[in-house]
Amino acid sequence: MENLERILSEHPFFSGLDKGFLELACGCARNARFESGAYIAHEGEAADQFYLLREGRVALQITAPGRGAATFLTLGPGDVFGVNWLVPPYRWTYDARTLDVTRAIAMDGKCLRNKCEADHHMGYDIMKRLMPIVIDRLHTTRLQFLDLYNADV
């Protein structure tokens, strides 16, 4: 557990988190490893976990009828994905597929939700770490939507 706590504290998402909160969060964490090409999450499935990437890359994909899977974002070490654990109905809204052998910390969403509910100070701290990620993803998605490099735009 000590090793996991150290790994967690070194990940940018939890860096600087209060030691007590870190210990609580650590109780919801486990190491995870995925082969290249593995699906970590499927659209529509229960979002029980979120992931802090340590090594490897993950493609977030949406499949459109007749067009196959389209990757809309790739993530790498230091990135976080899967905020759906925080918002009902706690369901994945995209597929997450590894591009390389990937190592991550998998956080049990229900476990962390309960701890955040029990300690609002911890919940607020974690929320302050998640919100910039959500806002940044929203912003970059808007720019992608502008299709800036398209000569017809």
Add this chain to the structure above:
Amino acid sequence: MVPRIAHVRRRRHDAPDAWTLELDMADGAHVDYAPGQFNMLTAFGVGEAAISMSGDPATGPLIHTIRAVGPVSRALTELKPGEPIGVRGPFGVGWPMAAAEGKDVVLVAGGLGMAPLRPALYRLLGERSRYGKVTLLFGSRRPEDIVFRHEVENWRGRFDIDVDVTVDHAGADWRGHVGIVTTLIARLDLDPAKTIAMVCGPEVMMRFVSMALCDRGIAEESVWLSMERNMKCAIGHCGHCQLGPTFICRDGPVFTYRRLKPLLGVKEL
């Protein structure tokens, strides 16, 4: 100014809507230019357009990479080897190559914005010992739209430059980055105090790239942008390319973000 005559030596398809023309001046002269400068190219009987040089200023023929977006640029891209073309230039102020000496250099290109940055990259690689760490971040629309693709792959294989490519849209078979080019800036390992950035791409992209670079600690006067406006005379007389108090053709096309920031914030300017 009367255009000089050149002939198309070679024409290469570089992206779905972009072609690269290699030109020979009819009088055999070598055209000296600085990375980031541009020429006015004439498609005879159609018109004239401002096009940046995209070749190596140190060697070889005059090279321009052109995207077919309007009648003039389309006519230019349709010129065949041996056909004549008019050349006025070089014009404008180029990239701050002297100021970049001894510093780390980050090039951020979006789409065909890679073309005006390519001469700077040739200079950086040709005089490699004069510069610190060199990084190229390149955003494109789709994998098939990556301009100079083979060359970018060669740069990726070199040990003296870091290259990261991302696309906005990709199928499941693309194994590279997906996401706008600013996502690469967040992951950059850089020393902001000794870094100069050179940015070229659509204006919106440059606005957000500049903000992202400054968020990483790079000074506004160390971020340089190459602007594109409707250039007609190229010598600051006609006013078509005016952006507030500046003329892009005469005072630019390369400016610091510090100078452009107030202007970029003005809607519809």
